[in-house]
Amino acid sequence: xxxxxxxxxxxxxxxxxxxxxxxxxxxxxxxxxxxxxxxxxxxxxxxxxxxxxxxxxxxxxxxxxxxxxxxxxxxxxxxxxxxxxxxxxxxxxxxxxxxxxxxxxxxxxxxxxxxx
Amino acid sequence: xxxxxxxxxxxxxxxxxxxxxxxxxxxxxxxxxxxxxxxxxxxxxxxxxxxxxxxxxxxxxxxxxxxxxxxxxxxxxxxxxxxxxxxxxxxxxxxxxxxxxxxxxxxxxxxxxxx
Numbered sequence: 001x002x003x004x005x006x007x008x009x010x011x012x013x014x015x016x017x018x019x020x021x022x023x024x025x026x027x028x029x030x031x032x033x034x035x036x037x038x039x040x041x042x043x044x045x046x047x048x049x050x051x052x053x054x055x056x057x058x059x060x061x062x063x064x065x066x067x068x069x070x071x072x073x074x075x076x077x078x079x080x081x082x083x084x085x086x087x088x089x090x091x092x093x094x095x096x097x098x099x100x101x102x103x104x105x106x107x108x109x110x111x112x113x114x115x116x
Numbered sequence: 117x118x119x120x121x122x123x124x125x126x127x128x129x130x131x132x133x134x135x136x137x138x139x140x141x142x143x144x145x146x147x148x149x150x151x152x153x154x155x156x157x158x159x160x161x162x163x164x165x166x167x168x169x170x171x172x173x174x175x176x177x178x179x180x181x182x183x184x185x186x187x188x189x190x191x192x193x194x195x196x197x198x199x200x201x202x203x204x205x206x207x208x209x210x211x212x213x214x215x216x217x218x219x220x221x222x223x224x225x226x227x228x229x230x231x
Contacts, residue, residue, distance in 0.1 A: 101166050
């Protein structure tokens, strides 16, 4: 069965600190996709990134970077020089090819609070 | 272009009443999903529609929940005889049917409160 675990339920940092959000997944499939979504206080889930299981290259987008390691079944998300606007709940999610369409299984989320 | 639109944004209802929640997906997205987010909990998959195929209802928590999608576009999630445990934010998402791994795009959700 597929499962996504975000062990950190809540993280608090001071602005400009770097922070890493952990995500560990379980799947029996060899083909799957991993996602990160951001849910700000407004409530809408915002898509951040997608990786497929065959591409382990790390990715950087501005202050955001993602580290995908199949050996440890992890897909961690780092925010460099955090800002107050980064405060949100962040969800990691998994989609297996055998799923209903592109249905996502979500982790429990990590609430990030960035204080000025 | 326009994103996923959900209505109402908030709904307060009395226990035992029926409610209907509406979702208008992104134009051109053939796949539509309903999720539920309870307070302090993650997102729980409810139902999935792909084009005109029979929906995948594997996530519906009870037979009080049903959904339909008319004309392959707008979807309505109906909860009959609401219970207090149905209180949650109901999120709708849409995606391209192909390719695999297409990201889901979510609406702002409907916050349902059952009193």
